[in-house]
Amino acid sequence: MQQWLFPLFIDLSKIQVVILGAGAVSYRKAKRILEYNGNVTLISPEIRDKKFYTLQNTYPMLQIKQRMVNFAQDFLDCTLVVTATDDFNFNQIVVDFCNKHKFLVNNATSKSSMSASFACSVDTSMYSIAIQSHGNPKYSLSLRERIIDMLEIE
Numbered sequence: 001m002q003q004w005l006f007p008l009f010i011d012l013s014k015i016q017v018v019i020l021g022a023g024a025v026s027y028r029k030a031k032r033i034l035e036y037n038g039n040v041t042l043i044s045p046e047i048r049d050k051k052f053y054t055l056q057n058t059y060p061m062l063q064i065k066q067r068m069v070n071f072a073q074d075f076l077d078c079t080l081v082v083t084a085t086d087d088f089n090f091n092q093i094v095v096d097f098c099n100k101h102k103f104l105v106n107n108a109t110s111k112s113s114m115s116a117s118f119a120c121s122v123d124t125s126m127y128s129i130a131i132q133s134h135g136n137p138k139y140s141l142s143l144r145e146r147i148i149d150m151l152e153i154e
Contacts, residue, residue, distance in 0.1 A: 005117050007130050012038035015079035020069055020094060022047045025108045026084040027055070029118065034059040041078070043069050044085075071097055080116060084108035111136075120144045124153060 017033055019026050022044035030040050034055065041063045042052060056062045075081060081103050083094040091109045098105035104116040111134070119130035120140035129147060133139035147153075 004134075005115075005132065007119065007132065009128065009130070012036045015039070016041065016077050017080045017082065018043060018074055018078045019082040019084060020044065020091075021083065021085035021108070022049060022052060023084065023086060024049070026082070027051055029082050029084060029106070029108070030062065031055060032118070034062055037061070041065060041074070043067065043074060069094075075101070075103055078103060080104045080106065082106045082108070122147050122151070122153065124151075 012033055013036075015038070017038050017040045019030050019033075019040055019042045022042060026042065026044070027049060030042055030052070033040050039061045040059075043065045045066065045068050047053075047064060047066050052062075052064055056064055075098070081094060081098050083091040083105065085091055086109075088109045091107050092113060095105050095107050095110075095113050097103075099115065105114055106116045106118060107114040117132060119132045120137065120143075121131065122129040122144055131140045131143050131147075133143070
């Protein structure tokens with residue numbers, strides 16, 4: 001069954017986001033959240049990619065914790081959890097925990113097992129357009145490019 005998520009624009013500076021995992025997907029999501037003034041805590045037992053430390057130098061709102069997640073403590077003050085590890089089963093455990101405790105959760109390894117999804121967007125000084133393609137980001141990116149061309153945005 002298709003999961004329909006409500007489009008919502010939110011001030012990320014007012015909430016805490018926890019990201020689990022330190023791979024390429026985690027990096028993209030952390031960078032995007034930070035670009036919107038989000039407060040991010042990244043938790044992963046291993047930080048292989050040094051780009052996270054460069055990102056931390058640019059965005060002091062990024063905290064990096066190289067360790068295993070502590071479910072009882074790490075989610076206390078957060079509003080959104082992003083689970084982007086390469087372990088599908090662990091990501092599902094995180095989703096189940098978040099659902100039980102009423103945290104919004106984005107699951108990078110599923111098209112439907114989540115309560116929050118990242119939209120592709122077109123942003124200008126006058127407006128923002130969000131695009132969500134129900135689990136196929138290539139469609140969102142393609143439509144985003146068509147909108148940029150149509151509106152002659154540089």
